[in-house]
Amino acid sequence: MNAPRLNLSDFDAAIVDLDGTMVDTLGDFVAALNAMLVDLGLPAVHAQAVxxxxxxxxxxxxQSVLAHVGAEAARYEDAFARYQHHYIAINGQHSALYAGVIDGLQALRARGLRLACLTNKPQAFAVPLLAAKGLDGFFEQVFxxxxxxxxxxxxxxxxxTCEALGTxxxxxxxxxxxxNDARAARAAGCPVVLVSYGYNHGEPVRGVDADGFVDSLAELAAT
Incomplete structure (x- = not known):
């Protein structure tokens, strides 16, 4: 753990990412992508690549998966439609909460922070996933x-999201x-803490410019 250089009392709200931060969804991605690839008659992709x-x-x-398996970019529209079809069907079935997520969210709420979930996952996938994992009740806003x-x-x-929260x-x-989260936060003027697990495009997360790192969201309770 690299304790965040901040204090929760300095904040009115927190914006929390979804994939790789609260829920390990790699299994969902792999299952949906490989079902898509079967439909297209293309070779499977492994979790390490995804x-x-x-x-x-x-x-x-x-787009990245199609390039990885050597498919033509022209197949994207059909591939994306098949991916959406399969993902919505298995959403949450091959995923799990990371340890400490509930404790961390409860700690943020106990400090009086208003919470929003902001993810690059499509809204139609994010909302049911939060509900399936029992997280939807923590957030005033989901984008x-x-x-x-x-x-x-x-x-x-x-x-x-700050505008929607009134902060x-x-x-x-x-x-x-x-x-992605850190760069967006820096540009927006938001302090940022990153978890040490998750998906950082294959790069060491501790090399990212952030205000601190935690091994579990539960560690936020001590800040």
Whole structure:
């Protein structure tokens, strides 16, 4: 653990990422992508490869997988439709909460922070996943990757989420797992803490510019 250089009393709200931060969804991605690839008559993709592609939205994920298996970019539209079909059917079935998530969210709420979930996952996937994992009751707002004109690492989603919460960025903590979250937070003016697990495009997360790192969301209770 690298204790965050911050105090929760300095914040009015927290924005929390979903995939790789609260829920380990790699199994869902792999299952849906491989079902898509079967439909297209393409070779399967392994979890180790998928893990490095996750985090920039479903469109980027499908495009990256097609390139990985050597498929033509022209197959994207059909592939994306098949991916959506399969993902919504298995959403949450091959995923699990990370240890400490419930404790961490409860600690944030106990400190009086208002909470929003902001993810690059499509809204139609994010909302039912939160419900399936018993997390939906923690969040006043939930915004997917298709909620705004641009996705993280652009700062727009964070700025719009702060606006929806009625908070200023400087008093809104971003909690995520990757450089996407950190870059968006820096550009928006939000302090940021990253978890040491999750999906950071195959790069060491502790090399990312952030205000601190935690091995579990439960550690936020001590800040």
């Amino acid at each position: 893990e490095k592609m996750v985090g920039k939205g479903s469109e980027h994920l499908v 997917g990757g298709d909620a705004f004109a641009r996705k993280k690492p652009d700062p727009l989603p964070l700025l719009k 200023v960025p400087a008093r809104t903590l971003m909690v995520g797992d990757s450089s």
